[in-house]
Amino acid sequence: MTEDLISQIMENVIQGRVTRDDEGLDEGIVGQPGVSELVQEAIASGIKIEDIINQGLTKGMEVVGKKFEAKEYFIPDMLASAEAVGAGMEILEPHLTKSGIKSKGKIIVATVKGDLHDIGKNIVSILLRGAGYTVKDxxxxxxxxxxxAAVREEKPQFVGLSALLTSTMTNMGDVIQALGDNGLRDKVKVVIGGAPVSAEFAQSIGADGYGADGFKAVAVIESLASA
Amino acid sequence: MLATRNPIDIGLNIQQVLKTIGYHGNCTPPARTMSLVDEYLENFHNLVEPAYSYVIRDVEWVQGPISFIRDAVIFKSQVIARLLEQCQKVVVFAVTIGNHLEEMVNQLAEDGLILQATVLDAIGSSAVEKLAEFVETSIREASGAQDLSTSRRFSPGYCDWNIGQQRMLFWALNGDTADIRLTRTCLMIPQKSISGIIGIGPGNSALESYNPCRTCKKRHCPGRR
Known part of the structure; x- marks a missing residue:
């Protein structure tokens, strides 16, 4: 029963189904419970919250990440799965503290000054929440x-910066410089991303990591967290 | 000068939108994505208010990276100077689809509906691009009728043309900016707007094929053409 429910959660993350009304990638599954219903059922059944997250949501998203890398999945497929994970995490949120589940770390994310684009940042935020991090957007x-000021107040382990314009990406360097000027640079790891950004650029401004896409950003943060 | 808010039918096809959201080549998107794009394509007209404005000015002189346009409009960029030294006139334009669509995108994103937000955002990007193409084609046809050539579009924020030059470009529009305003960092509000210039020169000139990307070393530039 437990394993069955958890594997259904994982499968529905892969299918990108939030509720029973959603279509998945496969045909003929509309009407079957989606991630929201399954997570609620799992909580009611007394399944450990940790298992729902790690074996259901996160494992499902890992499969999606591999499919995305193998170009079997495209951005919309990944987003549908990210939405499903986001919906599941929202239901689990009130249970996290009670279950003694600790966040893997806190991350402040922002699109830098002058840049109004935030869809990429929002995707990364959902993926990070699904991976067990606390995200302050x-x-x-x-x-x-x-x-x-947010770094000083929130004391995060990571800062994630996004920019979509060549004219604003340089502001990422200003943030890193300002963190140094305020004695905060050695307290946080800074990871950057966005269409015009590259690993070389990240290195040139002194960032700790670069995520070419949402999954890679999460992988970079995971590797920095365990370093 | 021509400024208009007359209804323009922005026809988008599904392939254009699918390409913008990442589907390329021969891959077939799942039925779910197709029906979502179809649904939004049927209704996006209610969310857009196409408007555009343009002005045609004489190019007075070009020296080094400075292009001096009639009425003290000065563009500073080597790439733009190389374009305008081939031109007698320059069209300065701005187009927008208004802010309703992006308000809806923001609302969807706030509600956690990132897929829907991304699809609608892609439709908005395709729509404003289509509107800019419409203006470009109108100018090309009008110029062609007078045996003149036109260049492709160039916008501040690309190549060596600093985004701060948006202010000069908007000033050149004589205050009719199709209700687009600039932020302090010179981004346009509504976001789904495009501004830029198109050069006009003698017929059959090399102007039409002028493309600075061919000699540019930034191979991964997102604006590469």
Whole structure:
């Protein structure tokens, strides 16, 4: 029963189904419970919250990540799965503290000053929440001092910066510089992403990591967390 | 000068939108994605208010990276200077589909519906691109009728043309900016807007094929053409 429910959660993450009304990638599954219903059922059945997250949601998303890398999945397929994980995590949220589940770490994410694009940042945020991190999203067009103040106040382990424009990506370097000027650089790891950004650029501004896409961003943060 | 808010039928096809959201080549998107894109394509017209404005000005002189346009409009960019030294006139334009669509995108994202937000955002990007193409084609046809050539579009924020030059470009529009405003960092609001210039020069000139990307070393530039 337990294993069956958990594997159904995993399967429905892979299918990208939030509720029973959603279509999946395979035909003929509309009407069967989606991630929301299955997570609720799993909680009611007394299944450990940790198992729902690790064996159901996260494992499902790992499969999606592999399919995305193998180009079997495209961005919309990945997003549907990310939405399903987000919906599952929202239901689990009130149970996390009670179950003694600790966050893997806190991450502040922001689209840098001058840049209004935030869909990429939102995707990364969902993937990070699904992977067990606490995410504080500062939004878009966030100026450097606001990010510095948030780092001082929230004491995160990571800062994730996003930019979609060549004209604003340089502001990422300003944030890293300002973190240093305020004595905070050695307290956080900074990971950057966005269409015009590259590993070389990340290195040139002194970032700790670069995520070419949402999954790679999570992988970089996981590897920095365990380093 | 021509500024208009007349209804323009922005026809989008599904392939264009699918390409924008990442499907390429011969891959077939799942039925779920197809029906979502179909549904939004049927209804997106209610969310867009196409508007555009453009002005045609004389190019007075070009020296180094400076292009001096009539009425003290100055563009600073080597790439733009190389374009405008081949031109007698320059069209300065701005187009937008308004802000309703992006308000809906933001609402969907806030509700956690990232897939829907991404699809609608892609439709908005395709729509504003189509509107810019419409303006470009109108200018090309009008110029062609006078035996003149036109260049492709160039926008501040690409190549060596600093985004700060948006202010000069908007000033050149004589205040009719199709209700687009600039943020302090020179981004356009509504976001689904495109501004730029198109050069006009003698017929059959090399102007039409002028493409600085061919000699640019930034192979991974997202604006590469």
């Amino acid at each position: 500062l939004g878009n067009d966030v100026d450097t001092q606001t990010i510095v």
